[in-house]
Amino acid sequence: MSDWLFDLGNSRFKYAPLLGDRAGDVQAWTHGAEDLRGDALRTLPQGGTAYVASVAAAGLTATMLEILRMRFQHVHVARTEAAFADVRIAYATPARFGVDRFLALLAAARTQRHVLVAGVGTALTIDLLDAHGQHHGGRIAASPTTMREALHARAAQLPASGGHYREFADDTDDALASGCDGAAIALIERSREQAQQRLQAPVDLLLHGGGAPALLPQLPADAGHQPLLVLDGLARWAVHLPSATG
Structure with missing residues (x-):
């Protein structure tokens, strides 16, 4: 079956x-x-x-x-574990590290390269994984979609969607798209810069999640996109399950 x-x-x-x-x-x-x-x-x-x-x-x-x-x-x-296969989580309490982030790292570890993993869904999550499978921590912020929805909830005249990314917008819809997408882009780029300083080596950038395609055109051309990263990580977890603890 x-x-x-x-x-x-x-x-x-x-x-x-x-x-x-x-x-x-x-x-x-x-x-x-x-x-x-x-x-x-x-x-x-x-x-x-x-x-x-x-x-x-x-x-x-x-x-x-x-x-x-x-x-x-x-x-x-699936539940987050402190160590699984070749990945070791930085959190002192693994249960506080979202299982989606954990599984994304399991999938990203296949590359055996330093990688910054950015998930763009309801939240924007950013995690640094080195080539040896050590997680170095990360960040959580509101995604652009959530930012737009929050602004609309507080000020109904600001639309919850629409507009196009412009560096300096001359229209409210474009300004909203540019500001919310730009905040995510800036956080991702800052995180990559800091990751490369920490590891003293180049760090790949890998995006996943439903909001990733909207950000990719504004990110460096070498940014990778793997929409199925969490499911691929779940697949890897499933294959290793007999050897897992807990």
């Missing part, structure tokens, strides 16, 4: 078959806290084992796990 990977984020739900140690073709939904049910759930796959990563609210996560346990023989939930 087939095995599947499930990634339940704050705003999107993604799943893909496990193919070797990587994710296969991905299907994704945008969800709200009450929307993870109904006709769409009846199209979910069934199989032998489900491997699950979730950063969603506890109630939403519990709902998804209940559904998957009815459709799969086994369900394994």
Whole structure:
């Protein structure tokens, strides 16, 4: 029976078959806290084992796990560990390090290069991983989408979306897009600069998450984009699971 990977984020739900140690073709939904049910759930796959990563609210996560346990023989939930395979997390309390960030590092470690991993979703997360698998910590900020939504919530006349990136915008919509995207771009570039100073070596830049494509044109041409980084990390976790502790 087939095995599947499930990634339940704050705003999107993604799943893909496990193919070797990587994710296969991905299907994704945008969800709200009450929307993870109904006709769409009846199209979910069934199989032998489900491997699950979730950063969603506890109630939403519990709902998804209940559904998957009815459709799969086994369900394994990924959790951050201090050390797994060749990755060692910097956090003194690994449980406080989001499992999505942990899995992204597991996937990024395949490169065996110094890499700055930036996830652009509901939050903007930035993590530094060296070529030996040591995590050096990171940052969390609001993503451009969340910044726009927060501004709109406080000042309804400021649209929550729209506009184009301009270095010096002459229109409010463009100014909002430029300011919020620019804040993320600046934080990523600053983090890379500091990472290279810390490691005294070049550091690759790797982006993932639904908001990454909007930032890539404004970042250096060598910035990489791996949309499936968390699912690929979950696949790697699944393959190594028999040797895992906890």
